[in-house]
Amino acid sequence: MSNITKKKVLLIEPNYKNKFPPIGLMKLSTYYKNLGNWEVVFYKGDLKAFVIERITEKCVEMLNTIDKTIDWSLKKDYIYEYIKTRKKEYISEIGIDQSDYAFLIRGQLNDFKDYYWKGAWKDNPEWDRVGVTTLFTFYWDITIETINFAKLLVKDKKDLMVGGVLASIQPKEIEAATGIKPYVGILNIPGQLDKGDKQIIDELPLDYSILDEIEYKYPMANAFYGYMSRGCIRHCPFCAVPILEPVYNSYIELSDRVNKTRADFGDQKDLLLMDNNVLASDHFEEIIQEIKDCGFEKCAKYIQPNALDIAARNLNYGINDRAYIRKTQSIIKSFYDSLKDEQESFEVYKILDKYHIKKLLTSKKDNLLKAYKEVKPYYDKHFKPVPRQRYVDFNQGVDARLFTEEKARLLASIAIRPLRIAFDDIRTLPSYEKAIRWSAQAGIKHFSNYLLYNFKDKPEDLYKRLEINVKMCDELNVNIYSFPMKYHPLRKDSDSNYDYSHNRDYIGINWNRKYIRAVQAILNSTKGQIGRGQSFFYEAFGNNEDEYIDLLEMPDSFILYRFFFKWLDNINGLGPTHWRHAWNKCKSKLNSEEWSKVLDAIHNNVFTSDVIERFPDEDVHTLLSYYKNFRNEISTPGTELYELKKDYDSHPIIELRRKKYHENY
Template identity: 45%
Template sequence: MSRAILLIEPNYKNKYPPMGLMKISTYYKHLGDKVTFFKGNLQDLVLNDTFDMLKVQLYANDSSIFWEKYKPQIYDYLRKGSVAFLEDVPGYGSNPIIDDLFRYYRQYFYRKDYFKPENRKYDRVGITTLFTFYWDITIETINFVKQLCKDPEGVMVGGVMASILSDRVEAATGIKPHIGTLQTPGELDEGNDMVIDTLPLDYSILEEIDYQYPATNAYYAYMTRGCVNRCKFCAVPRVEPVYKDYLPVSDQVKMAEAQYGAKRDLLLLDNNVLASCKFNDIIEDIKRAGFSNTDTYIAPNLYEIAVQNLRIGQNDKGYIKSAVKQFRALITKLPSNDKQIVYDLLKEHYLLEEHTATKAAILETYEELKEYFDGFYSKSPRKRYVDFNQGIDCRLITDENMAKLAEIPISPVRIAFDHWGLRKKYEEAVRTAVRHGHRNLSNYILYNYDEKPIELYWRLKLNVDLCEELGASIYSFPMKYHPIEDPDYFSNRDFIGTYWNRKFIRTIQAILNSTKGKVGKGYDFFCKAFGSNDEEFFKLLYMPEAMIIYRFYFEGTGLTDKWWNAYSSLTDDEKTIINPIIEKNDFHDIGSFGIDGRLREVLEFYTIRREDAEKVLKAENNE
């Protein structure tokens, strides 16, 4: 007998989909179980389940009414309880049984009866976890959805946060998490020999949700697992303790393309691919997957993909949703005559809305609609790209592996530059990469760990200098260090490193706010953003935040110069007093500091709020 499986990703922002849940979905579907994937407001999850139960009863009482047509009104009633929402719903007010059904399920939802053991719907519930600073929303999600599972033993919690903070997660939820990857047979069902971590991804579950992952048009994979390094700031050794040097992906990519349609890019989340002694095999497998320098991508017909999967029963919910999305997009691009014909056909079969569309209607109208999609999707070949998204180790870059890497369309080449002590190795690595044709580079730059702020500046400036010298493009992504196990900081982002303070952190964040989180190759732009030398960077660290974000405005008014002249004129003894105040970055009540005169004059500049500057700029722009 098939089981009802619920897979949940908490409703935090995430760039990449949950690969672990996608593999688990493949596992359960292989066993014939029914899988539901959800990411969103959990009230919507139980509201939809409540409506489904009510709908069964409504059809049993009166099958002549198309109840899905009234789902929005019924939803509003179940959620808010006002009978005004039911005024246009057939049967309400004239059929006492239907009236009773509405009242019963409104109370069911309002009293949270879906949590009662006898009403729980799911045989298994799986929740993934990610960053530790998403602690609150993740724990809330686990504690909510665990009450939807028939058996407490059927609740599964895994992922990064659960692996790193397993004891704390168990204490907060009562659920003992799974640590690491699912790499042993029988981990979910005793006696089953499937290794879940090696299974192909079920991309179809992404069609079930409204959330759009930013990196969407790509295959996701690992070609290695773990890392040979043991960096103190890194969680990889805890999550993937054993280094695996080669996990082929070409067969999985081809299977995914056949079932879910072609993806343009290949996004690999390896933590240290250059450590593999089978690196050449990895590159050859990538080429077999369709990602050589000569391979191209043509957008698939997503309507045909939806119909294909509906016919075989692969995720009806997801592909009904996908088909409706394609219908809506098609209507916007058709010429007027065809648009009316297609619109009328879709309206007649209730295919304009997700809540009224049915699998039967989509398949019934296929022969009439398929020709309209023939020219809808671009047939122009597009270049494909490969991205080792987690970066490669500069200490392991050689002429040989950079030459091999040049055989695939990798873009960008991401090279980690975690501290200034790696400068020589890093610079040598960049030069080697560029020498072999890799001119589109990127890197992650850790800060707020155990380096001094000026060392962050030096690393950023080195990249700009290398761009100028080598004719390359290096985009840097400064990343703030966050301790993942410290009980005072794992659930927030308040940690301040030894050489850092709140003002310095805010300065970097304010600058990155203007650069959209990355630092590019333009020398003039870099000098304006971070300063042309150490002294100018120091000036920025202490500059009032509003003057950083709205640099040109405040420079134009002369206020920036007034602040700097006032601050620079302070004696060393006066700076000894005021600097600790500035570094705390709390200026809501400067009178409480008990200082006046020149020091008070300087602090007044820090009371200029970002919101005030925004109002002034908005008013000036409207004039």
């Protein structure tokens, strides 16, 4: 079996920012490794850099066959930089003159450098299969760019697999843009990729090792990920779930996958479940019991395992050398950087230097395993994990309309934090309020929800929902964190000539560009969330709906730098009071048709000189002048606003008030 050449599959996530790791690719990695005759590589980042990395590996292999007296892998970082930049100074850093075969070595370095720069690698694809995952529709450009680049990497374009959210929502559009027909939905039928294979890919455990193959770090990486149900009984028009998971599956067992993850990759702190409507399950009580059996009962604690031991063990077993070379080197290097004792630091540094593991590119498997044995006593001395609270998170939220007191009690019996209850429509208030109250009575104190806006709602609806949450926080003595989420179309509207699904520009029927920008400006000051504290909510959003609408009409700069511009009211006349005076003056003097045109200009949120000059009235010019974007002036040294901002920031009382405001969010 060892003499059989393995086929190669490359799994790619486009280089967008993402909180959660690509679960689909983690399952695919398990699938191919289970087949036994596949080498699996995962990548997220600059694909050109990945190509250079692979060419560098081949170059090092070649140099080691030419001159075995020198370990060329220890020069890998300089070889990589030479191929990448073509800068001759890296030739001297490589030290080819130390070799008796310097002429041949130089020739090979130039050949590999030219192999990249002349594009010969495009004629010799390395990969038997390439899989590209996709996510949100507004990541269209980077996703299409990634798919088209991936076509250069695969031997046969029919073996380029594209799947995921965007691929399922817009398969025809992706095929038109790339020539690749994507997979739609989830891989939940045996033999979908290889006829005759019995594995159900969607139910496979996740290969966590691939996350350590890349430089990118997912913010939510230390968790068990999974589903205990699939699909949703609702068919909300703004939601992609009916497309991605059209059939509701009420129960998927979790324990085996959790146990395998623990055995292979170590225990994880939290349990993050991606179910789209778990409360619709007829097996909800069983789901809760299994969550407890997995170690996530209420008040459950997590004790961090020894990550260095796990990484070195897996590296020794050859589970994923690409991942665990990076992981082991990173842990040892980070440990060295954290040491405070000079003598210990010196001793560990000697180990790093002795085994050439100060840099990732020069770190070799055998050297890392030797270094691990010598570093381990120092590492174990400092490794003192403290028990930490575990959390369960049904990240996609639960359906308020399906709540009962018993279901609330069951949810309270696990380590749930936060409990996410959808509040996308003000019309669901009776069900939503019951769900919050029952949950609070059961002992749940921490809630979170997304509030969809810019769909068919009115701007006032968002204010009402936020205010309801803030008031219930005080009444029930709980914490509800609200995250307003702007609606984006999933597909091109047949009634529109423009496809808003590929960007973030869509404006709902009851909204306008100015209001959208104002809400985003407010959220910028609250760090994207609204929590407990009525006084701070009313400060941010207004004391009532009229003040809220007034705030949405206010110039964006006045919202973003609200305390500064309030201060300027008394300094140079550039502030909300003077803006409001100009607003009221124009509103009272203009007839309804003229005022409507002014509002249209403001709501379009474009305030260039040509827009202002369309209006003959000087009072309108004055009003629109307040809508200028002052951010550049505030941040540019030498401008009047920059100097005033410095003066403002130097006042300690002002700074304390502003700090207190932000700390409440």
